[in-house]
Structures are given as structure tokens and as C-alpha cells.
Amino acid sequence: MNLQNLNSAQLAAVTAPLGPTLVLAGAGTGKTRVLTNRILYLVQEYRVNPSEILAITFTNKAANEMKRRLFDFQCNAQFMHISTIHSFCATVLRRESSALGRNSNFSIYDEEEKKSLLKKIAREFWDECDAKNVDKLSEGISSMKNNLTPTDMLDSANTVEESLDATLDEYIESQLEQLSQSAQSSREDLLKIISQYNEKMQQNNALDFDDLLYFVHKLFSRFPDILEKYRERYKYILIDEFQDTNKVQYEIFRLLGEKYGNIFVVGDDDQSIYSWRGAEAYNLMKFSKDFADCKIYKLEQNYRSTKRILDVANNIIAKNADRFEKSLWTENEEGIKVQLFTAYNEHDEAYFVCEQIKQLLSRGYTLSDFAVLARVNALSRSFEQEFQRNGMPYRVYGGFRFYERKEIKDVIGYLRLIVNPCDSEAFLRVINVPRRRGIGDTTLEKLRNLSAEYGISLVDVISDERNLEIFNSSTRAKLLDFYKLYSELCDLSQKLSLKNFVHSMLDVLEFRKVYQDAGDDDRALNIDEFEQSVGEFQQVNPTVGLAEFLQSVSLLSSVDEGSVENGFITIATIHAVKGLEFKVVFVVGLEEGIFPSRRSSYSSRENSEERRLMYVAVTRAEKRLYLTCAESRYLWGEHKNFLPSIFFSETQKFLQPQRAPASERQLEDTSYLDKLINTEPIATAPNQGKSKNEIPPFKVGQMVQHKAFGRGMILRISGETADVVFENVGKKSLNVRFAPMTIIK
Numbered sequence: 001m002n003l004q005n006l007n008s009a010q011l012a013a014v015t016a017p018l019g020p021t022l023v024l025a026g027a028g029t030g031k032t033r034v035l036t037n038r039i040l041y042l043v044q045e046y047r048v049n050p051s052e053i054l055a056i057t058f059t060n061k062a063a064n065e066m067k068r069r070l071f072d073f074q075c076n077a078q079f080m081h082i083s084t085i086h087s088f089c090a091t092v093l094r095r096e097s098s099a100l101g102r103n104s105n106f107s108i109y110d111e112e113e114k115k116s117l118l119k120k121i122a123r124e125f126w127d128e129c130d131a132k133n134v135d136k137l138s139e140g141i142s143s144m145k146n147n148l149t150p151t152d153m154l155d156s157a158n159t160v161e162e163s164l165d166a167t168l169d170e171y172i173e174s175q176l177e178q179l180s181q182s183a184q185s186s187r188e189d190l191l192k193i194i195s196q197y198n199e200k201m202q203q204n205n206a207l208d209f210d211d212l213l214y215f216v217h218k219l220f221s222r223f224p225d226i227l228e229k230y231r232e233r234y235k236y237i238l239i240d241e242f243q244d245t246n247k248v249q250y251e252i253f254r255l256l257g258e259k260y261g262n263i264f265v266v267g268d269d270d271q272s273i274y275s276w277r278g279a280e281a282y283n284l285m286k287f288s289k290d291f292a293d294c295k296i297y298k299l300e301q302n303y304r305s306t307k308r309i310l311d312v313a314n315n316i317i318a319k320n321a322d323r324f325e326k327s328l329w330t331e332n333e334e335g336i337k338v339q340l341f342t343a344y345n346e347h348d349e350a351y352f353v354c355e356q357i358k359q360l361l362s363r364g365y366t367l368s369d370f371a372v373l374a375r376v377n378a379l380s381r382s383f384e385q386e387f388q389r390n391g392m393p394y395r396v397y398g399g400f401r402f403y404e405r406k407e408i409k410d411v412i413g414y415l416r417l418i419v420n421p422c423d424s425e426a427f428l429r430v431i432n433v434p435r436r437r438g439i440g441d442t443t444l445e446k447l448r449n450l451s452a453e454y455g456i457s458l459v460d461v462i463s464d465e466r467n468l469e470i471f472n473s474s475t476r477a478k479l480l481d482f483y484k485l486y487s488e489l490c491d492l493s494q495k496l497s498l499k500n501f502v503h504s505m506l507d508v509l510e511f512r513k514v515y516q517d518a519g520d521d522d523r524a525l526n527i528d529e530f531e532q533s534v535g536e537f538q539q540v541n542p543t544v545g546l547a548e549f550l551q552s553v554s555l556l557s558s559v560d561e562g563s564v565e566n567g568f569i570t571i572a573t574i575h576a577v578k579g580l581e582f583k584v585v586f587v588v589g590l591e592e593g594i595f596p597s598r599r600s601s602y603s604s605r606e607n608s609e610e611r612r613l614m615y616v617a618v619t620r621a622e623k624r625l626y627l628t629c630a631e632s633r634y635l636w637g638e639h640k641n642f643l644p645s646i647f648f649s650e651t652q653k654f655l656q657p658q659r660a661p662a663s664e665r666q667l668e669d670t671s672y673l674d675k676l677i678n679t680e681p682i683a684t685a686p687n688q689g690k691s692k693n694e695i696p697p698f699k700v701g702q703m704v705q706h707k708a709f710g711r712g713m714i715l716r717i718s719g720e721t722a723d724v725v726f727e728n729v730g731k732k733s734l735n736v737r738f739a740p741m742t743i744i745k
Helices: 008-014 031-044 060-072 085-100 111-122 131-146 166-178 187-203 209-222 224-233 247-257 282-290 307-317 346-361 377-389 406-419 424-430 441-454 458-463 473-495 498-509 511-517 521-540 546-554 598-602 604-618 646-650 673-677
Strands: 021-025 053-057 081-084 107-109 206-208 236-239 263-267 295-299 338-343 370-374 394-396 569-573 582-587 621-630 632-635 638-641 655-658 703-706 710-718 721-726 730-735 741-744
Touching: 008 031, 008 295, 021 031, 021 282, 031 053, 031 060, 031 236, 031 263, 053 060, 053 085, 060 081, 081 085, 085 209, 085 224, 085 247, 085 546, 107 111, 107 209, 107 424, 107 546, 111 131, 111 187, 111 424, 131 187, 131 209, 131 247, 187 206, 206 209, 209 224, 209 247, 224 247, 236 247, 247 263, 247 282, 263 282, 307 338, 307 604, 307 621, 307 646, 338 346, 346 370, 346 377, 346 582, 346 621, 346 632, 346 730, 370 377, 377 394, 377 569, 406 424, 406 473, 406 498, 406 511, 406 521, 406 546, 424 441, 424 458, 441 458, 441 473, 458 473, 473 498, 498 511, 498 521, 498 546, 511 521, 521 546, 582 604, 598 604, 621 646, 703 721
Parallel strands: 021 263, 021 295, 053 081, 053 236, 107 206, 236 263, 338 621, 338 655, 370 569, 370 582, 394 569, 582 621
Antiparallel strands: 632 638, 703 710, 703 741, 710 721, 721 730
């Protein structure tokens, strides 16, 4: 194999001896290249059997990219298991779920379906159940499973009370504090909700994302023969983005890898930004201790950013304690100075960003070169409005995903019900789509009661006419018709290929026709796109069927949903763009209480995470980096004044302050700050002694004094209208012929 494209640090990691290996890969240092070449090295130099290799990536997109690269090298990648941890666990459970008394045709519930079920259960205990309380319940259940909080408690209602310990007590108390008073929650109610949720999931033969991990850990912990089978099957384990693993994931990897010790992990504790969903940056340090003979390699040469951008990144992250010591460096050019801009308010900030983009577009940049990154989604509105005003296409990255659209979830609901007749959530979703069958809520409630009384699925209830005697003849006929349709679709699924079956099902159910008749072309086109995705899946996976397709769809993550599109400016939260890069990055909203967040001032752990998040934001930039803040902004329903972020002062020597945008100045000009401070009004106003037909000689960039609004700067002039940003009141559009405004020297 050819290793000449590797630098010395990469080469050392790729050719490391067998045994536990930790690669600390800084941002932009080529970790994907190292992982891919390590797999090649195992196969070609160590003569490892490809079928004994397990490679875990953070996203499906990354897994597919790794497969593609390995296929190009013709190293029998088709025999390796390369996937996300959730996909790997789903595969294990399909094979081994009988050991846990589970059916292998389980459905996988996404977050929306999980919350829908929780809401139905919670309503039985609480007078009100708002979205906030459901979110807290969902987060709490995830936290327990991901942290392996007393495991027996999650098995059934019968063992809840017996399984309580100090950890669970602490969790319950914290959850009760977070739930709103409208929930009228009690400790007992919360326990019952959690217990009923797990019971209902088992009745539905369904698992949520956290269950996939939780039950595989349970399999490996309680069934040594099953663990041994997978240890022998996968003797060589490689894991990407190890800093994003949580407790249960870490334990799964530890159990698998500790026999042979051939576990190769790549990560960067400085880029651990997902603690809110259980990720532990400390897992990298823990790995080096749990595997005592672990060899550590550092990748510090950055291929993405300029020297000046890396100076800012290193300066920010160096303040964090409890991290592996490392510092990014590059052979890239020195680059343009990092720009700091202090705006009067959010509109001024958005205007500045827009103007800088315009100027860079005139220099040959394209729209897809730009990213506006914020700590929270709430900051995006002013930028969206400014881009809309200027006719500049943009996209909010990580927004509404294709497989979360209603019509697509309806189609998937049918497919899930065909694979898993016990899936009551899928049954209730599709019974009246795409055309309403006149089966109302009262009927559905009676069906649920019959299902509970007889201990059978909703499909089984309507399969036997004797179960439907409580309904009138019209309702009974509708239910039997639906069962007949369902049975026909099940038969078709056994006779046709995946692609042909989905095509036939869509035609039989008239999904396209319903939306076309309603004039909803977008939804009809989405149905076409879905069918196309099935065809593409079958082309890549010709031997698998409907269950595997549903699994691949269920495990899609937000960062897998396409790539950054050409012809669009990207607006995103920093969490959404981890792993991406842009030629020009604007990190906006850098104010105390926003970024870093307010809660970081109460916790050193939170403060460290905010620094890592800032580090990730800065290292997305290749050529140019802008950091902006506003002195005031309308946020969370009110106008507030803000102080600049601590990240400003810490990196001041690298930053070039600017105060207000002016289209006439060069991008690298020094600040207009002095002009704002050291100026006085001239004695004679420009409109004194003029006729009403004269237009005063105002120019863009001039400082002015307004009788009512005070001091400001002219941002733009169009005809008789000038946009002026004032220190005290923000931006105003004024008629320059009549405005009581004087020029300041």
C-alpha cells in the first residue's frame, strides 16, 4: 500500500503495532484518512481477515464515505462491518433479541414517536401535559438508559419499587424540580409513567434509540456466550469521534475490546460538544487508563485553516483544564486577520454580515463559501430577514429533515406495520391516510381497549370479525376493509422486490393522486423522492429487504441529511455543522449570557463545554473568520443589553476591531471606532440655507447627529432615503431632505 500521502504523525498512527491505540486528532488534521489507511494497513500488512473488522463512525454519511474509499482500494470492504453504533446495535438485536424475550422484527421509534407515546401516557396522570414536560420526560428516560441508571428499573412495572437506589432517587428529585407546576407531578406518578412507557414499548415490539444501546449492553453483560461470540467475530475494532461516546456506548466498546485489545479509537477531547445528550469528553482519558498499555498518538498539523485562525482557536481552548495537551499548527498561509465587529443591535449585526458577503462575492467567492454560525437557533431571524431583503439565497442547515415530513412518515408507517403487526403507533398513524376512512377517535379508543383486554395487537383485533361485534355494521365494514387491504399488502411484500413492492403500495394507496388532486405538488414530489430513495437503497444493498431498509431510515441522523448545498449561504447552530468546513465563517451573537451561555457561569463543566463549542466554531473556517457581537438585541421576547463575550477579550491581540460597516472601505481596513469616539458636530448643518428641492450632500460612512436620535453613521443611501444606525435607537430609514440631521467631522 502507498503511505506517501501521510505526514509523519499520521504515518505513526496508521502503522502502530496491534493493541489499544488512542489517536488524538485535532480539527482538520486528516483523521478520516488515518482511519481508512489504518484499516487498509490491518488487511494488507497484518493480514487481518476483513470480516473480523468492526468500524464505528458517528454518522451514516461518514460510514458510507469510509466504505466508498475502501471499495476504491479493493480490500473486500463488503465483508467489514462499518456503521454507526446505533446501526451496529440494531443488527446485534435483530440476531439476539430472543435471549431477552423480544421479537426480532421490532420497530425503531424516533424522537417524535417516543414523545407522542409519552404524552398519551402522561395525560392519564397529569391534568395538563405541555411540550416542555414531555421533553423533560424524554430526556430523563434517555439519561437513565445512557447512564445505565438502575437497569432492572427499566424492565417492567413489577420491579420498579424494588430497584430504587440512591442514584434513582437523585434522578427522580431532579426531574420533579424541572417539570412545570402544571404537571402536578409526584414521585409515584413519574415512576408509573416511566414504567408504563417501557411496558407499552414492549407491547408494541418497539425500541427507541436509547434502547438499542441499552439492550445490547444488557446482552453483553448478562449473556457471556453472546459477548464471546461477538468478541471472536470482531477482533479488530476502530471507533471514530470517540469524544462523543456516552457511558453505555463506552461500556459496549470496552466489553467488546478488552479480550484481544485491538481497539483503535480516534477523537479530540477539544471537540466534545454533546454533553447535553450524554457524551463524555472524559472517555478519552478513561480509555487511556482502562487500557493500561494504550499507545497515544497526536495529530496536530491542520490542513484546513490559516495560521491566524488557528492562533485564535489555540488561545481559546488552552484555557480548558483536564485535556490532553496539544496545539494545532499549519503550513498554510498566515492569512487575513480575524475580524471583530461590535454592532449596535441584531439588525446592525446582520447588515454587517450581509455587506461583507456582498464584497467577498464581488471578489470571486460563491454563496456556499459562507456560514453564519450561532450558539442558539433564536439568533437566525435577523440574518434570514437581511438575506431575504437582499435576494441572497440561504438555507437553515439541520432544519426539517426529509424523513420527518408528514407524508413520508405516513408511507413509512405502512411499511413498519407490514414488517411489525404489533406496532400500534404505526397502525394509529396510517388507519386514516392518505384518504380518511371515517374511522374516528371513539372507534380507535375502543380498539385500544379491546387490544388491552385480549392482550393482542390492533391488527389482530380487526382480523377477526367476532372481535368487532361492539361496532355498528358500517364501522365494522370499514375496519374489515382496512384489514383486507393490509393483508394484500403483506402478501405483495413477500412476492415483489423491495423497489417494486414500494411502487405497488404507493399506487394501491394512491398517495400521489391524493396530493396531486389537492394541488399539493410539494408532497407529491416528496413521494416521488421517497420511491427514488428506495431504489437507490436496493441498488447498493441488492440482497436485503424491507426490514433492513426501515432500519437504515430510522437510524438516519440530522447531519446525514445531505451536504451543504451550492448556491446557498448556510445559517446554522454550531452543533449542526461539526465536521463541516467553510471558506468564510461568521460566528455571531458573541455576548455574555448567549455565548458563552448563562448557565456556564455556574459550572466549570459547562464553561469548558462552551470553550470547546467556540473552538469548534472557529475551526470551521478555512480562509476568513469574523466574530461579531451586539450591544443590544431583541431576544426571548424583550430588548436586552449585553456585554461582549469573554472570548473577545481573551483573543483581543488576534482581533481587528471594527465598529460600523461602510461599503466604501476595504475589508481589511482598521476600525471606525476612533471616528465614533473622537468626533464633534460641525457648526453649520448641511441643510441650512438650502431650498426644499436640494438633497443634502450626505455620503455613506459619514457620522451624523440627529436632533432626536443622537449620533449615528450612514449605512446606505437610495434616492432621498438614508439608512442610519444610531448609538441609542439602532437603525432608522430617514428622508434626507427633511431629517433634522447634521454631519459630524
